[in-house]
Amino acid sequence: MKKLIYMALLLAGVSAGICPAQTTPPADASAPAPWQETEAQRHARLQWFLDARFGMFIHWGLYSIPGGVSWKDPQDRGHAEWYLESTKMPVSQYEKFADQFNPVKFNADAWAQVAQDAGVRYVCITSMHHDGFAMFPSQVSDRDHWSLSRTPFGKAGRDPLMELKQACEKRGIRFCLYHTIMDWHSPLYINRRDHNDVAVARGIQPDMDKFQAYLEDSVSEALNRYHPAMLWFDGNWEAGWNDDRARHLAGVVRRVAPSIIINNRVGGTNGDYLTPEQTIPAHGYGPAVAFESCMTMSGANYWGFNRADFEKKSVKSTPTLLGFLIDLASKGGNMLLNVGPSPEGEIPAFYAEHLREMGAWLAVNGDAIYGTRAGLYVHQPAWGRTTTRVLPNGDTRVYAILLKLPNDHRLVLPGVTVAPLSAQILGQSGTLPAESTPAGAAVTLPDSLDAKVYPVVAFEFKDRIDPAQTINSVVLEPGTNGAVQLFPHDADLNHGLQVQNEGNDDENLGFWTDRQGTAEWNFAVPAPKTYRVTVKWSAPPESAGSVIHLVFQTPGQTAYQIAPFTIASTGSWEKLQAAEAGSVTLPAGRTVLSVRVEKLSGIAPCNLGLVTLTPE
Numbered sequence: 035m036k037k038l039i040y041m042a043l044l045l046a047g048v049s050a051g052i053c054p055a056q057t058t059p060p061a062d063a064s065a066p067a068p069w070q071e072t073e074a075q076r077h078a079r080l081q082w083f084l085d086a087r088f089g090m091f092i093h094w095g096l097y098s099i100p101g102g103v104s105w106k107d108p109q110d111r112g113h114a115e116w117y118l119e120s121t122k123m124p125v126s127q128y129e130k131f132a133d134q135f136n137p138v139k140f141n142a143d144a145w146a147q148v149a150q151d152a153g154v155r156y157v158c159i160t161s162m163h164h165d166g167f168a169m170f171p172s173q174v175s176d177r178d179h180w181s182l183s184r185t186p187f188g189k190a191g192r193d194p195l196m197e198l199k200q201a202c203e204k205r206g207i208r209f210c211l212y213h214t215i216m217d218w219h220s221p222l223y224i225n226r227r228d229h230n231d232v233a234v235a236r237g238i239q240p241d242m243d244k245f246q247a248y249l250e251d252s253v254s255e256a257l258n259r260y261h262p263a264m265l266w267f268d269g270n271w272e273a274g275w276n277d278d279r280a281r282h283l284a285g286v287v288r289r290v291a292p293s294i295i296i297n298n299r300v301g302g303t304n305g306d307y308l309t310p311e312q313t314i315p316a317h318g319y320g321p322a323v324a325f326e327s328c329m330t331m332s333g334a335n336y337w338g339f340n341r342a343d344f345e346k347k348s349v350k351s352t353p354t355l356l357g358f359l360i361d362l363a364s365k366g367g368n369m370l371l372n373v374g375p376s377p378e379g380e381i382p383a384f385y386a387e388h389l390r391e392m393g394a395w396l397a398v399n400g401d402a403i404y405g406t407r408a409g410l411y412v413h414q415p416a417w418g419r420t421t422t423r424v425l426p427n428g429d430t431r432v433y434a435i436l437l438k439l440p441n442d443h444r445l446v447l448p449g450v451t452v453a454p455l456s457a458q459i460l461g462q463s464g465t466l467p468a469e470s471t472p473a474g475a476a477v478t479l480p481d482s483l484d485a486k487v488y489p490v491v492a493f494e495f496k497d498r499i500d501p502a503q504t505i506n507s508v509v510l511e512p513g514t515n516g517a518v519q520l521f522p523h524d525a526d527l528n529h530g531l532q533v534q535n536e537g538n539d540d541e542n543l544g545f546w547t548d549r550q551g552t553a554e555w556n557f558a559v560p561a562p563k564t565y566r567v568t569v570k571w572s573a574p575p576e577s578a579g580s581v582i583h584l585v586f587q588t589p590g591q592t593a594y595q596i597a598p599f600t601i602a603s604t605g606s607w608e609k610l611q612a613a614e615a616g617s618v619t620l621p622a623g624r625t626v627l628s629v630r631v632e633k634l635s636g637i638a639p640c641n642l643g644l645v646t647l648t649p650e
C-alpha cells in the first residue's frame with residue numbers, strides 16, 4: 035500500500051517588534067517561537083490580506099530576455115521562467131543574459147498605475163526566481179556575481195524593485211516579494227543541476243547548510259531593503275528542503291519582519307495561508323484558513339514573458355478573469371493574478387487593457403469583493419456566487435453576484451428564510467422591493483441589467499447571517515457497511531468537468547481537458563478511522579503517466595493529506611477499472627475530498643469514476 039504524503043500548515047504568527055539591521059539573526063529551531071501570537075493577534079496581522087482579495091503577481095527576470103525561445107532550436111518557443119532548467123542551457127551561457135538586462139522602457143509609475151487601475155490591493159514581484167538571480171543590487175548574491183548589480187540597468191544605478199515599491203505605496207498598494215528556495219545557480223544548492231558548469235568550474239561542493247545560510251542572508255537582505263508586506267516563497271518541493279529548514283527560515287523572516295505575512299510554500303507548518311496554483315478550490319477551506327489562488331493572465335498559462343504568446347496577444351478574457359476573482363471571493367480566497375513583463379520593461383498593453391476593464395468593474399462592484407468574507411453556499415446557485423459582510427451595526431449584507439441572469443429575472447437566495455431589510459443593485463440608486471419567500475429571499479430584477487457584466491444585488495438582513503454557515507450543502511455519509519461512496523454525480527465540478535452515464539455502473543467525470551478542473555465531495559464520518567481509498571477510472575494509452583491528487587481536508591483546519599494516484603491506461607476512455615490509491619486516516623466529522631490534476635499526459639488525465647473509502 036502506498037504511503038500517503040502528509041502535510042499540514044500551522045498558522046504561525048508574530049508579536050510586535052523592531053527590525054534589526056541587515057544581519058541574519060541566530061535562529062534556534064528548537065527554541066520556542068518568539069512570534070507566537072493569539073488568534074486575535076494573528077487575525078489582526080492578516081487583516082489587510084484577508085480584505086485585499088485581489089493582488090498582482092509579476093514574474094520578471096533574466097528569463098524574460100530569451101522570451102521562451104530555445105537556444106537549441108528557434109522553433110521551440112514554449113519556455114518561460116523555467117528557461118534555464120527546461121532548455122538545459124549551461125549556466126555559463128545563461129549568465130550572459132545578465133550582461134544584456136537593460137529594460138530601458140521600465141517605468142515603475144506606469145506599472146503601478148496599471149495595478150491601481152486594475153483595483154489590486156497588493157503587488158508581488160520576483161526578487162529571486164529559481165534561476166537564483168537577485169533582481170536587486172544584492173551584496174549577498176554579488177558573492178556569486180549574480181545580482182542586478184551585474185547588469186547594465188543596475189550599473190546605471192537603477193533599482194526597479196525599489197522604484198516599484200515607491201510607486202505602489204504612493205498609490206496605497208502594498209508591496210510584496212516572491213523569493214525562491216530551489217536555486218539552479220547557487221553552487222551550494224544540494225540538487226545542483228548537471229548543466230551548472232559554473233559551479234563545477236568553481237570547485238565548490240553542494241552543501242545544504244551553507245546554502246540555507248546563504249538563502250537566509252539573501253532573504254534578510256531583501257527584507258531589510260524593501261520591507262515587503264508579504265513574502266511569497268516557492269520551490270520548496272525538492273528533497274533537501276524539509277520542515278526543520280522551513281522552520282528555521284521562517285524564524286529568520288519573522289525575527290527580521292515581525293508583522294510580515296508568509297505563504298505556505300516556505301514549507302512545513304510555518305506559513306500563514308494556502309496557495310492553490312492555477313486552480314480554484316470548489317469550496318474554499320473554511321473561515322479559519324486564508325488562501326490565495328495564483329493564476330496567469332496568459333492564455334497559455336505562462337508566468338514569465340513568452341514572446342510567442344505575446345505575438346499572439348494571448349490573454350484570458352476579462353469576464354473569465356473577473357469570474358475567477360468572484361469565484362475566489364465567494365469561497366473566502368484572494369486572487370493573485372500574474373503578468374509577465376517584457377525584457378524591455380513593459381507590461382503587455384493587451385494585459386493592461388484587461389486589467390483596466392477589471393478595475394472598471396471593481397469601481398462599481400468592489401463593495402462585493404474587498405473586505406468581504408465567503409458566501410453562503412457550498413453548492414452554488416445557477417445564477418452565480420455570493421459574498422458576505424457583517425456591517426458595523428451587526429447586520430449582514432449578502433452580495434449576489436450574477437454570473438448569468440436568473441430565469442424570469444427572479445433572483446432568489448436559496449435557503450435564506452430571514453426577511454431581507456432591503457436590496458440594491460450596486461452602482462444604481464434606489465432599492466428593489468425585496469421579499470421573503472419559502473424558497474428564500476427574493477427580488478425581481480429590472481430589464482436594465484441585461485446588458486451588464488456580472489451585476490451585483492446587495493441584500494441586507496437584520497442581524498448576522500453567519501458567513502461560515504453553508505446553506506445548501508450536501509454532506510455524504512457512509513453506507514451501512516461503513517464505506518463512503520463518492521459518486522461523480524455528487525461532486526462539485528468546475529472548469530468544464532461533466533458527469534457522463536449518470537446512474538449507470540460506468541458513471542464517470544469526463545471532459546477533464548482543463549488541468550485546473552477539480553471535483554470535490556463533502557462527506558462526514560462518525561468516528562476517526564483509517565480508510566482504503568479505491569479509485570475507478572478509464573484512460574487511453576496517451577493519458578498513462580498522468581497523476582491525480584486526492585486531497586483530503588478537514589474544513590476549518592489547515593491539515594490535509596494527499597493520496598497521489600498515477601493513471602495507467604485502461605485501453606480506452608470507455609473501459610473503467612478500479613485500483614487502490616493508498617489509505618487515509620480521517621477524523622470524526624466533515625472532510626472535503628478534492629481531486630485535482632498534478633501531472634497531465636494526453637488531453638485529459640482520465641475519466642474519473644466512483645471513489646470509495648472502505649474502513650480498514
Ligand code: FHN
Pocket residue numbers: 093115116268269311328337
Ligand atoms: O516553479 C514556479 C513557477 O515558475 C511559478 O513561479 C509558479 C507561480 O506560482 N510557482 C512555481 C510552480 O508552482
